Amino acid sequence: MANSPSAGKRARQAEKRRAHNQSRRSALRTAIKKVVRAVVSKDQDAAATAYRSAVPVIDRMATKGIIHKNKAARHKRRLHVAVSALGATGG
DSSP: OOSSHHHHHHHHHHHHHHHHHHHHHHHHHHHHHHHHHHHHTTOHHHHHHHHHHHHHHHHHHHHHTSSOHHHHHHHHHHHHHHHHHHHHHTO
8 A cells, every 4th residue: 555645646557557558568469479370370361461460560569668669670570571481482
């Protein structure tokens, strides 16, 4: 329990932000998993579509501070390489 009213307010705000960020992080992970699943199933069209929808989500999370910009770049690059490999092999 907080010792002052201001500490109590900060605790309430922190909990609210934590729940909000947790929801955003879950959406990010879901978007990434959709691409990975499509790549594993070797469905080139689905993988490309999922990748195109995942990139803005990844960028948005980096902008909002949910993840670091370098982590966003790393995710985008790895997903792009995986999706591109499907096209090169004829999937």
